Amino acid sequence: MNAPLNTNLTEHSLLRFITAGSVDDGKSTLIGRLLYDSKGIFADQLAAMSRSKHKRTVGDTVDLSLLTDGLEAEREQGITIDVAYRYFATPKRKFIIADTPGHEQYTRNMVTGASTADAVIILIDVSKVKLREDGGVDLLIQTKRHSTIAHLLQIEHVIVAVNKMDLVDYSQEIYDRIVKAYGEFAATLGLKDITPIPLSALTGDNVVAKSDKLAWYQGPTLIELLESLSVYDESHNAPFRFPVQLVARHNGHEANDFRGYMGRIEAGKVSVGDKLVVQPSGQSATVKDILTFEGSHRSAEAGQSVTLLLNEYLDISRGDLLSGADQPAAQLKQLKADVCWMSDEPLDQRRKYWIKHGTRQTAAKITAIESLLDINTQQRHSAEGLKLNDIATVALTVQQPLAADAYSDIRATGAFILIDEVTHQTVAAGMIRLSQ
Structure with a gap:
């Protein structure tokens, strides 16, 4: 289940990663901790956070979530709404981080951030998961949804960060139960490259420095893991x-x-x-x-x-x-694709949409919903329509042929978005599974 570490990095390779998970799992705080402990913020930024009227910590403690929650609405409500990108570097590697929202209504923003990521950190808040009497664990729905999206987008590395370990007295038993439950769910998805790590973003345990309170954990810290992940672009x-x-x-x-x-x-x-x-x-x-x-x-x-x-x-x-000339792309008038519906307005199969594929834009129509994915069970069933955050396999017909590849072969020519021809809003992101 652990990802192999690449200990032969000799260049400042770039790693793009995102944080994902449910509401208040600590995504923004974790990124703030990474930047703070790795000296990735300036003194004036630190001073501004200390003076912020929206600070949600006691005394002189710095509210690290303010580093990425830059919108006024985010700071007022204490939530992440939009995708926030931050850059930092260590002696071994450069990083671009995308802090994505946890609320279900902002799942579309998570899709946007995940579309270019090499790795994803799925945060799990130990204080929120339900520990069953039979020894099992019930994961939150957003944890499952974000993991499903990571799988559909073929993100190479998945790090399962079991956060807020300080709230359960750094219990190895609870950590092991959560990791086992996530591993069972990941197996239903087909996720393979998974690395779990216990930490506390608020106190800094196992983020940049090792923690004596987690002495039972023998693996790398989060920053060591991020520095060591191999990134290979198959394109x-x-x-x-x-x-x-x-x-x-x-x-x-x-x-x-x-x-x-x-x-x-x-x-x-x-x-x-x-x-x-x-x-x-x-x-x-x-x-x-x-x-x-x-x-x-x-x-x-x-x-x-x-x-x-x-x-x-x-x-x-x-x-x-x-x-x-020896391996041209397939030319498709009808295509099958997995789509994430990103619009507040439900799908209307009577309407036409614009499909934006690479640099080509043409009219498209969803002719059938072949199956809708149940996030909890990973089972597929029939559906009459699509609403916000639904993930489904659909059939489309396009007005002009698209030169495309399966998303599993070439991501750039296998991805597309659908645009409402009236409102010009992006309503769906799709991954081509081919047709003819």
């Missing part, structure tokens, strides 16, 4: 995918004509001379040059923003996808 070995964002033209004399296709390489690698296919038109192309701000390059790979020049003069525009 580098995937087939080449390049959504065209902009067509760059030179307005000079025709003899100096220039036409380049600008965008970010979402998967794979490309070199001068490579054969490509333009999707969805199916035209063939050959890479003539690869340009960046620094000049011309012979090759480029996933994560780089480049301008591609082609030997051929073709009709290519924003929304098209340049793929490797």
Whole structure:
């Protein structure tokens, strides 16, 4: 159940992670503790928190949750509403943290924060879980919901932080019962890379420094674990995918004509001379040059923003996808997908929505709800509609074909959002499971 530690980190690799869990599990306080104990905040920030009128601690104790709860409404109510991003670094690694809300009505914000994360810290408040007489533990529904979303989004590492251990006198028995219950639930999801850790964000036990009160725990502290997680981007070995964002033209004399296709390489690698296919038109192309701000390059790979020049003069525009000729993306008019419904307005299958996939946007219609996921039991059943925070498998039909991959193969070209054509609000986030 424990994730293998990578003790051979020799570079300042970046780790993006989020905190998730139920309301008041201590997510904001944990991030504040990480920043505070790792010297990731400035003296003036510390002074401002000490003077804050919304401080929820006694005496001179610093309210560390104020580091991420920046909205006035968040500080007044003592809750997290929006996603707050913070950056800090240790001698071994750089981090980008997303503090996400725990309230059910803000689950859509958690989906947003999780979409780019390499790891997730699922916080469990020991004072809130129900300890049953049979020795079992009942986990909170938001813990299950956020774990389910982490699984659907294929977040690589899951850290189960059993928080507020000081409230149960650092009991190993209670910790073991919670870890066992979470492990059983995770098995129903299919989560594999899970690492549990006992801690107290308020007092700092096991966050950055080891705690004598948790002497029975022999594993790493939270910061040691975060520094040691290996991050491997599989998109580098995937087939080449390049959504065209902009067509760059030179307005000079025709003899100096220039036409380049600008965008970010979402998967794979490309070199001068490579054969490509333009999707969805199916035209063939050959890479003539690869340009960046620094000049011309012979090759480029996933994560780089480049301008591609082609030997051929073709009709290519924003929304098209340049793929490797040997492994093009599937072209879909009907597709199956898992969606997280993010709108207060329920799904109306009579309406059309815009689907935003990569740089392409076209009309789409949900033609069927194949199954609705029960968060508690992980069982699927039929449903007539979708409401806020529902997770379901649906069938969609799109007006123009999408050049796409299964989300499990390439996340960037397997993800999409649905937009209400009237209100222009994002109503759902989806992960393509393919169709035809």
